[in-house]
Amino acid sequence: MPTAWGPLTDEQLEERRIVGINAETVTHTSANDIPGHYGPQQDDTWDLDRFTEQLKVDFHQNEPYDAVFSLVGVDASIANAFRRILVAEVPTLAIEDVFVFNNTSIIQDEVLAHRLGLIPLTGGEEGLQWMRWFRKPPPKDDYAAQATFEEEGHDPSESVPSDYNTVVMTLDVECRWATTELDGRDGKALAKAGSTDPEERYVNTNVFARDLVFEPQGGQEKLFAGENRIRPTNPDILIAKLRPGQKIHVRVHCIKGIGADHAKFSPVATASYRLLPKIEIKEPILDADAKKFARCFPRGVIEIVDDAKTGRKKAVVKDTMKDTVSRECLRHPEFVDKVKLGRYRDHFIFSVESTGQIRSDELFLDSVRLLKAKSERFKRHLDDLEEGR
Structure with a gap:
């Protein structure tokens, strides 16, 4: 536990973003970015500049009535607020x-x-x-x-x-x-x-x-x-x-x-999100095992390439967004110690399918406006309470 003696390293900060996917359990489901959680040397207080730097919205598909985009750098409560507003308040x-x-x-x-x-x-x-x-x-x-x-x-x-x-x-x-x-x-x-x-x-x-x-x-x-x-x-x-x-x-x-x-x-037929999967291959998976490993995932997640050093076929991660986190690979003993599965707790892949009255991308912007209006209204109520004391 070196964290008590100094700030977390980049590797440790990255590890805190991961929800562990095991053969039978799911671990580290709760966020632990609480001030003082990792000792006095680690500053986890909320900072606007840091939040702005980490926040990202990347569209993967933007059809008029079917949009898929990534919302990165927010807590699950915020992502779920957008989803509930899309379903019930636009x-x-x-x-x-x-x-x-x-x-x-x-x-x-x-x-x-x-x-x-x-x-x-x-x-x-x-x-x-x-x-x-x-x-x-x-x-x-x-x-x-x-x-x-x-x-x-x-x-x-x-x-x-x-x-x-x-x-x-x-x-x-x-x-x-x-x-x-x-x-x-x-x-x-x-x-x-x-x-x-x-x-x-x-x-x-x-x-x-x-x-x-x-x-x-x-x-x-x-x-x-x-x-x-x-x-x-x-x-x-x-x-x-x-x-x-x-x-x-x-x-x-x-x-x-x-x-x-x-x-x-x-306004939506479906408004859902899922966490971005993470697949880490810890040891090389070669030849016949590589083909078997690729079959454990949906098509396009794992790619078989030629290893430049050994000249053998090797399994590499191609596109984790296509993965459904089925954990099928963990059912095979030969892969248990060679792969580590997880999900990024702050990377949400949204899917918004509009019923046709409002474009899907505009619906997400509407949900942002409504959440902002709710926050401002709540802040006014807090100010009124302060004045009434």
């Missing part, structure tokens, strides 16, 4: 109220409303940012909730549907028998007599998300014009199946909300 637009005028399908009204609510929507970014929250007032008989609603200072106009807080869409589809002539809606030749295919026998037998028609209100005509109109992210989502004589005619109101209120408002 506001998005979704269907909230469904007004059923006619529904003669076999799907009950409440089930139909639930299906419609779960359809992800998208539209012009500028218009979606312009839209405000729609605050539903509490029930009239809930006096405590009403008092809280008033104490929070909500504007009564927030509870009245208008063009800046509510989007209106209509679904009006009726199924009918097909004819042998061209159909005015589809513009294609329809079924011949005796056909058993529902797609040929009937018109509008399937109700898809693309059948939802956006009805702009007020200023929405400019903000959501053309390609910026409010529409389902995936137009091919199947809502219902109909038969001749059945009809669905509903009008829906879409409002902004957060995933903490309902999962339909969550």
